[in-house]
Structure formats: C-alpha cells, structure tokens
Amino acid sequence: MLLVFDNRVAYPKTEPSDRARLLAGEDDEVKQIHLKAGTLNVFKGKNTAHRVTAVEGDRERIIAVLSFYERPNVRFCEEDQLKSYGRIAV
Numbered sequence: 902m903l904l905v906f907d908n909r910v911a912y913p914k915t916e917p918s919d920r921a922r923l924l925a926g927e928d929d930e931v932k933q934i935h936l937k938a939g940t941l942n943v944f945k946g947k948n949t950a951h952r953v954t955a956v957e958g959d960r961e962r963i964i965a966v967l968s969f970y971e972r973p974n975v976r977f978c979e980e981d982q983l984k985s986y987g988r989i990a991v
Contacts, residue, residue, distance in 0.1 A: 923950055943967075 922928045936942060938960065944951070956962045966985070968975075982989045 920950065924952075 919928075923931060934942075953962075977985065979989045
C-alpha cells in the first residue's frame with residue numbers, strides 16, 4: 902500500500918488550486934510511504950491531506966477512526982457518517 906500525504910495542507914484552509922496540484926501529483930513537497938500489509942498508521946487525518954492506493958486481492962482494508970469528545974456518547978449524525986465513511990453505522 903502506498904500512503905501519499907502532505908501535512909502542510911489542511912482542507913478547507915488551502916486554496917482549491919493547491920488541493921488540485923496535490924491530487925494531480927504535481928506538488929513536489931508531498932511525501933509517500935510504502936506500507937506493508939498489517940501496518941498500523943496513526944495520524945490526524947482531518948488536518949493532513951492524504952490518500953491511499955486501492956485495495957487489491959482478497960483481503961479487505963480495515964480502517965479505525967478514533968475520536969475524542971469532552972462529552973460521553975457523542976456520535977456523528979447520519980449525514981456526517983456518509984460524508985466521512987461513505988456509509989451509516991448500524
């Protein structure tokens with residue numbers, strides 16, 4: 902798996918042209934890390950523009966999103982779940 906990231910870019914604080922350069926692979930300050938299957942990678946995703954290669958083969962990718970709130974039992978609304986994860990938790 903290839904993780905491509907740029908911790909200088911925090912959406913939505915950047916200009917659309919900066920994000921377009923990043924996504925087009927035209928930003929020479931972008932970092933790339935080759936990760937082996939089973940690697941645990943922890944970072945602050947909302948503040949770091951990032952993408953990963955598509956999953957190949959029979960194994961699924963497991964993603965855990967860790968959050969902290971000062972109040973107990975806080976949960977994303979269904980709309981935010983769809984935006985963030987592409988599905989709604991059951």
